[in-house]
Amino acid sequence: MSLAASQSWICVHVPEAQYSVYQGGSHADGTFMRVYVPESASQPGKKLNAILYLHGFALCMPSFYEAHLVELVKQGYIVFFPDFQRSFYPNTPPQAPTPPRLSQPHRQRWLAAAMQTQRPAQKTLSTEELQPLFSEVYERNDTGLSRGLSAFRTGELRRVAWALVVIILLLTVCSWFRREYGKNLIHLLSTVGLSLMHAPTEWLTNAIALTEDAWDYLSTQEPYGHWNQESLDTFAFGHSLGGLIALSLPFGLKDSPNNRFFPKQIVTADPAASTEMGIPKFAIWILKLFRSPFTADPILIQDTGQDLKQPVAILHGGSDTLVPPSQWVDPMRGQTASNYEAIASENKAIYFSYSNPENNPPLVAFHNQAVTSTQYYDDALFENFGGVKDGPNAYNTDYVWPGLTKIFMNVATPENLLSHLNTPKFQVEPTPPVKPASNWTKFAWFVGIALLLGVGFWLWKTVG
Template sequence: MPHAHPHPPTKPDYLPVYTSQHYAIQEYGDCADASFIRAYIPFNPYRDDNGRVKLIIYLHGFCLGASEIYQSHLLHLVQQGYYVFFPSYQRGFCRYGDTLPATMQDLIKALFNPFPISPHGWFNNAMRSVLHAYEQTRLADAHVDTYLFGHSLGGLFALSWPALAGEKVPEALLPRQIITANPIPDSESLIPTPIRIFGQMTGAYADRVDIAHTGRALDVPVGILHGNGDILVPVKAWERPFEMIASAHKRFYCAQNDPHGKPGLVADHIQAGIDTTFIPDVMAMMSVGGIASENNLNWRYIWHALDQVVRHNTRADQLSFAMGEWSDGVPVKSVRSGTPREC
């Protein structure tokens, strides 16, 4: 007898690859001046066949600087023996507050303090924090391969790292590959048009980060993970910007909404996150494009992409995804890939 409400696929067994279940979390800097960073440090670092350790710089989305929003992914990475740096590059929201009003005040500070808004300033905050953590964790004494992962605004910053960091960081902190989840193509993409125009007229924006400029410096493999349920940054918003990425090894991936079972799988803007309980669900839908929860889109899509690149050295434009089956045996909708137009 068919299931009335098929359940989504269960979580994979990661224990075989969790070779460093013991780890430390070191905090450096100050949330008030956007220098705060969490460094996830494995007690048993993973080393590849050449003896090299792995570092992942993980860049959060706009006003999503609390690591709790992505925490199980961060722990998934450090337990595999990877070092993970998570800079909170905007002011005032580095961890979940005790009450909702305090948290909302933190979000407002992150947006409007300092004024005018400076995406280049946010990027520089992240870069400086990463440099500090790199020195404090003594990774400068190790042989390190660095990978960049970013979500939303953090995805734009990850794609812009080679252009904006350039000679400002040691060669070890330049990425071998870049994976992003639902990135924005420029730093004003998430701002509604009337507010954006008003901001431009009043001088609210000090500067701008745009893949049309920073994409020219991208010469490493790039994988962009998107979803057809993203209403904040629709797939079509990437049609022209994708062409601006200079890398010969780039690919656009697109997960599909799948309402076959209960709960359904929604490939929305917040699909990389696992927890948005710091705000009510209605507000989450309006501000971050969905309600985050850890599910199959994390395990077999977002997480699996980065796992392939870091552990298996798969090139970012050659990723594959097996999305599993609903409890009634129906396959979960597959991931499309190619260019934004092909998704």
């Protein structure tokens, strides 16, 4: 393995696996990008295939998906992994271990940001003005990338900061009863707090812009100077929030249909149907109360799905509790059609993996099927935030990974994918598992039947 730096980009070459990893930008600035490039992409005259790989909410580090990213580059794909949010994750170089999380004064940090009352609300904040507010976690890098998320105003920072102070106080109370869960959820939300100053449509635009700029940079470097003359097929994959971003790429690029990153096919794992899914509801309510830009202009598949005409496969988990299957297959309140039906494509399919409690260890078809490691955080958090992963499991290797590659390689279509999957440890079906009735549901049925029988008996006695 060799490492080199060029114009603030880091390059790590992995000769035994025949690929290189390029990294530029900064999580904190909203410009972080990592690109996995196979050695085959350095050969002129060879067709290029690229995947835009989009992460879930707050899962902004490549380490959450590393095993899959490496698997894809080994198959010959150029894989672009942009952190389209802003986050305070470390800009860990490729192949280097992610440093351990440090205890941070989250409440004090956001309270200090909220108290910047001497600045006019309409004043635009520059990066140079932001950095001192978050100096202990703000890692910058002169990236060479020309774009990123837009600047925001002092008033927007105050509103979000006050909302986070309230959320952190409530989670601190929660941590008295569930210490590790509360502490880790505070860290996760605080780490992506700056993202809440931006509308999700900006996240979508940023994912596209960072990928375009990374291509422009790499195509000026040796040995990739021939890239702009080669044929390129682009595909998109996303998990959770990233799944919604992937499904919304045609909407974001509808005015640029000839863009090289207009996806040919899209595969998603446990995608959200709106940008407000997968985040604790009380946090969404508080952010709305403080008029956070994040909640003011959400992305909804009901809006973006009309522009989605290419083949689409959704690989969902039947036991997903963050984005339950019903969020896709059943019309929500106020909807005339389900979120799945809102996708305009005529070549689409949705599948649901089933849990297998009989396996050793038991397999749970939870929200984080596509994730390969959650070890940066304590398991107590991810038990409630999609599912704990300490490495790829059968849902990765038998379901999500082969589902993606078989469709992108045209071995299968979304409609016939099920016949091309081999999942001996669990079921995959086009319909979700029947959700067992909860004790409250059973109690309600019991009360309802008892009342019905009582009314029937009263009527019988009265009429008789």
